[in-house]
Amino acid sequence: MSLTPSSTRKGPTSSSLMIPVAPCDQAVTEGQDVVMSVKARGQPKPMVYWLKDRVSVKTAGHFTVREMEDGTSEMRIGSAQRSDAGLYACRIINEYGSKQAECRLEVRGR
Numbered sequence: 001m002s003l004t005p006s007s008t009r010k011g012p013t014s015s016s017l018m019i020p021v022a023p024c025d026q027a028v029t030e031g032q033d034v035v036m037s038v039k040a041r042g043q044p045k046p047m048v049y050w051l052k053d054r055v056s057v058k059t060a061g062h063f064t065v066r067e068m069e070d071g072t073s074e075m076r077i078g079s080a081q082r083s084d085a086g087l088y089a090c091r092i093i094n095e096y097g098s099k100q101a102e103c104r105l106e107v108r109g110r
Helices: none
Strands: 018-021 026-029 034-041 047-052 063-067 072-077 086-094 097-108
Touching: 018 097, 026 034, 034 047, 034 086, 034 097, 047 063, 047 072, 072 086
Parallel strands: 026 097
Antiparallel strands: 018 034, 034 072, 047 086, 063 072, 086 097
16 A cells, blocks of 8 residues: 555645736826825735835824735825835735736826
């Protein structure tokens, strides 16, 4: 009698963590609203974090974040100011790893 594993199925890995839709670079005029969105997939469902210049975005004031049922996370900046310009990143994390997508926001004066 030989002993063989009952299953050769592998468990989830960080490769199952995906960002099929990443945010795009944007240029807006001061005072315009900005919407950045990302679609994240993974098992278990990943947590989504937004960062600006490597610092977590505080969802207060003119920053709001909304999560949709299909895995899309949307960050809205109401009435963008020049100080909102910079490098934004969306980081997704679950117990198997993390992935990140970046985009740049340029805010021009009126």
